[in-house]
Amino acid sequence: MSEFAKPRGTADILPEQAAEWRAIEDAARQLFETYHYREIRTPIFEHTEVFQRGVGDTTDIVQKEMYTFLDRGERSLTLRPEGTAGVVRAFVEEKLYGEMNTQKFYYLGPMFRYEKPQAGRYRQFHQYGVEVIGSSDPRVDAEVIGLGDHLLRQMGVKSFSLLLNSVGCPVCRARHREQLLAYLQPVRSELCKDCQSRFDKNPLRILDCKIDRDHPVVASAPKITDALCEDCARQFSQVQTYLDEMGISYEIDKTMVRGLDYYTQTAFEFVEGSIGAVSTILAGGRYNGLIQMLGGPDLPGIGFAGGVERLILARAAHGATQVGQDRVDVFVLALGEIATKPAARLLHELRSVGIKADSDYSGRKVKAQLKVADRLGARYVVLLGEDEVAAGQVAVRNLATREQVTIEQSELVSYLSEQVSLRF
């Protein structure tokens, strides 16, 4: 093994795979723009408080998984563990709320969490996501959910389920909290350490605890969905009406909770089981309290995020893998030392007009070079031997038909531009 290895939980995306990554990124960008979302690029690191506030002090992400460090100026910085907090921080700091009532953003990029690496989970991972800030209209919820549905289908994930819930607002949650505390009190000592310590502060999160959610008492605890206030109940039913209208199927999952105060109302997850256990492939929801939490005006927001690595695994399982082809249009073959200079010039001229071209630099024999040209799928080989160089000419061979013509070097670019463009 090499002395230098990549850090645990990171991956090299090699050229063959990069083609699929780029196809996914391009398709995602195009789709987001079709829905009139605009790209936003925020820093990869932020002041640590942005995530403490924006993700939540009590979450596993903030407590256990962040890459936090002091820079040379002794400031505490953190590599972003997710995309929403940075986007909202930028929205507030750049006062984007002045421009329009509703702002729609999307992002793509690397995120960092110190987690145990496993299939599809890395410490540097990549997410795509959207955020809509400034509207609490249920049509926006349906649009965001519809966009998630569209994206997964477009990416070749043929089957998945959409789980939908409402986690209410601070009003209905306060009422539900009382019910929950009373209900869970008798089993308090049976809960995990984390849940015992969060018991009074945030009992809703116990319902979502990986360890305790299957405990029979926890599993049958009163659901926030059944305790919604009038506003939240109306919002929830309208979101469903719009989804029905759009032909998007969903299941209500009352066990889906988001235990932080600024997560409100709509919560959704797209789950998929092609790579083993059913797991979340894209998730999102409303965060009507977050903009204010990060120092902005009291504006509502909603968004989702999904992981590129997880998406690629699902695509493969659904037969949508795309291997990048290593190919060129033209291969320039210089026969002998004397041909290398004009070959370098012609190669440069071909590339200057956008013809994808390459040459051999390892001094292989003609036969071996022709094999390379063939492997690269070149349609044309440009041959430069002693005779051609002396006459200022060049031989052009069509590898498909085996036809060969000899033309002036000065005509090569226009000749091949015409030939190569015929294919497109």
Ligand SMILES: [Zn+2]
């Ligand atoms: Zn409510």
Ligand SMILES: [Zn+2]
């Ligand atoms: Zn627990």
